[in-house]
Amino acid sequence: MSGAASKPEIVRVRGQLANTKRKLAEGELTVGFIGGSITDERAGHNWPEPVTRWLVANYPQVRFAVENAGIGATGSDLASFRAKRDLIDRGCDIVFVEFAVNDNGVATDRRQKTREGLLRQLLASGTTDVVLVYTYCQDMYGPMSEGHMPPSIEEFEVLAEHYGLSSVWMGMHAFQEVKAGLMRWEEWLPDGLHPTERGSYSYGRSVIGYLQTALASVDEQAERADAGAAAGLPKPLDPGHWQEVSFVPFEKVRTEGPWTVRRWVTLEWIERALSTSAIGAKLAFSFDGRGLALAFDFGKNSAECRYRIDGGEWKETSRERPAWCGPTGWLKLETITDDLPGGRHEVELEVIHGNKPDCAGTRFDLAFIGVIS
Structure with a gap:
């Protein structure tokens, strides 16, 4: 990897x-975080906590807002659809991106497309700084013990350079x-993956060390160059990146069977869901684009579906339900395709049980229909 x-x-x-x-000089800064369970605020002790506390302690004259958009067991693919609502529209001035671990098991071509799309969305306005942070999973032990970068991190560094x-x-x-021995x-x-409070503090200290150096430096000419470069993004490395994403409104979906659109109160990252528990219930909709992804409130009680385009x-679909997976509560993205010819496409979908030992129910709770253009 050059x-x-x-x-x-x-x-x-x-x-x-x-x-x-x-923004620090102006007295107001909104800090964003996005990543998986290692970043997720619900743990109460993850690495964004010491980073935030350091900022507040060292800039007492600044009013800070924190937008932690980390969700456990999610990757940069779902983040590409969440960036606008959960970070950009909330006015984040700096965003820390942590997906080296949760993208680790994804093929290189797919994860680089989604990562680049996410970064291009965050950088497009020229008013947001982005910092990449890399955590650890057990697959990384071999390369790291030999002084090398694991592939997931090395590929992120290609984007960082670009x-x-x-x-x-x-x-x-x-x-x-x-x-x-420290x-x-x-x-x-x-457990080999999720840091304790002590481990999170170690992660946070490395980010704090970076911020101490970066925020103390004064280079007005470089800062002006930074701002000018951010306003015009370089050409993408992968033309198939996921920068341009949108949604099919539930109101545009044609239904057959007992469906309801309901406010979703059990998973905070979902506003509304299109929901049924009926095997054989059907959906149909059209979209303009080259790719399609469906997001669910997913778990062991979730049904599968069949579809055609x-x-x-x-x-x-035949989705994995790991042992840690509950009956519901996992915001999971199912990428149907991202390599269709551009233009208008028609989708038909039918709920099926799945007939698998780990498929214990027939819930079908669709959080959004995502389109890649």
Whole structure:
């Protein structure tokens, strides 16, 4: 992978955080976070907490707002559909992106498309600084113990170089603390993935170290260059990136069977859901674009479906339900396709049970219909 060095540098500084410095000087800063369970605010102790506390303690004259959009067991694909509502429309001045772990099991071509689309959305206005942060999962042990970057991180670094984004390898910072005897492994990751409060503090300290350096530097010429570069994005590395996404309103969906559109009160990231529990219930809708993704309130009680596009062959979903998965409560994205010819397409869908041992119910709770253009 050209363009990304393999030596284990923890912090790589690119750019000057011009927007963040300006907003700090004005006395008001909105900080955004997006990632998986390692970032999710509901844990109460994850790494955004020490980072936020450091900012508040060191800039007492500034009013801070925090928009933590992290959700466990989600990746950059779902984030591409969430960026506008949960970060951009909330006026984030700086956003920390953490998906090296949750994208780890996704094929390179797919994860690079979704990552690049997410980053281009965040950078498009030129008024948001973006910092990439990388945590740790057990698959990364081999490369890291040999001083190399795991592929998921190395590929993120290619995007960081292309878009001039600073990055912080939080996982390497904690890994080196363990190697130095400053922290025991079980203090960091008792389950091999999710950090304890001590592990989260280690992650946070690496980001704080970056911010101490980046926010203390003053380079007005570079800051002006930063602002000018951000206003005009470079050409994408992958023309199939997911920057242009939209939604099919439920009001445009044709239904057959007992469906309801209801306000969703059981999962905070869903505003409304199109819902049924009837096997054989059907949907049909049209969309303009090259890709389609469906998001669900998913779990062991969720039904599967079969679908076809433009009158083609029927296909069935067969989603994994890991042991940790509950009956509902997982905001899960199912990517149907992202390589259709551009233009108008017709979709037909029918709810089926799934006939699998781990498919224990017939709930079909559709959070949104996402379109990739």
